Amino acid sequence: MKFDTIYLADGSNEPCYNVTNAVGAGGSNLFDDVVLVQAMLRLIAGYSLSAAGLTEAGYRAPEVSGTMDNDTYTAIGQFPIANNGNLIVGTFDGRVDPAHYKGRKIHGNHPLMTITRLHQIATDASVAIRATT
Numbered sequence: 001m002k003f004d005t006i007y008l009a010d011g012s013n014e015p016c017y018n019v020t021n022a023v024g025a026g027g028s029n030l031f032d033d034v035v036l037v038q039a040m041l042r043l044i045a046g047y048s049l050s051a052a053g054l055t056e057a058g059y060r061a062p063e064v065s066g067t068m069d070n071d072t073y074t075a076i077g078q079f080p081i082a083n084n085g086n087l088i089v090g091t092f093d094g095r096v097d098p099a100h101y102k103g104r105k106i107h108g109n110h111p112l113m114t115i116t117r118l119h120q121i122a123t124d125a126s127v128a129i130r131a132t133t
Helices: 031-047 069-084 114-132
Strands: 002-007 013-018
Touching: 013 114, 031 069, 031 114, 069 114
Parallel strands: none
Antiparallel strands: 002 013
């Protein structure tokens, strides 16, 4: 897991977490990276199962353990399907790859990398959850 900065087209920026290496199918699945993805998916699912892609019976938000398990693989696979129109993906490969932000600017509603969309929805979910408590 690493810490980065997202630069937005309007000139602003915001801090964000990023994975160091790929998480999921064929990924390195480093402990810290897996913990980050699990925590984001769990936070998102706590706010909206549909945003997490976990609306079907038997799908559960992964526990934050740092270990790749069936719930984590399922959530990583379902998230891009649920967020299809907002992601830069040619195929759903069941993994979360690191984003490379240097020299890039994120534009409003343009498609994002999976880790960036996870960050975006998890941030919104944390604000919404905090507002209701």
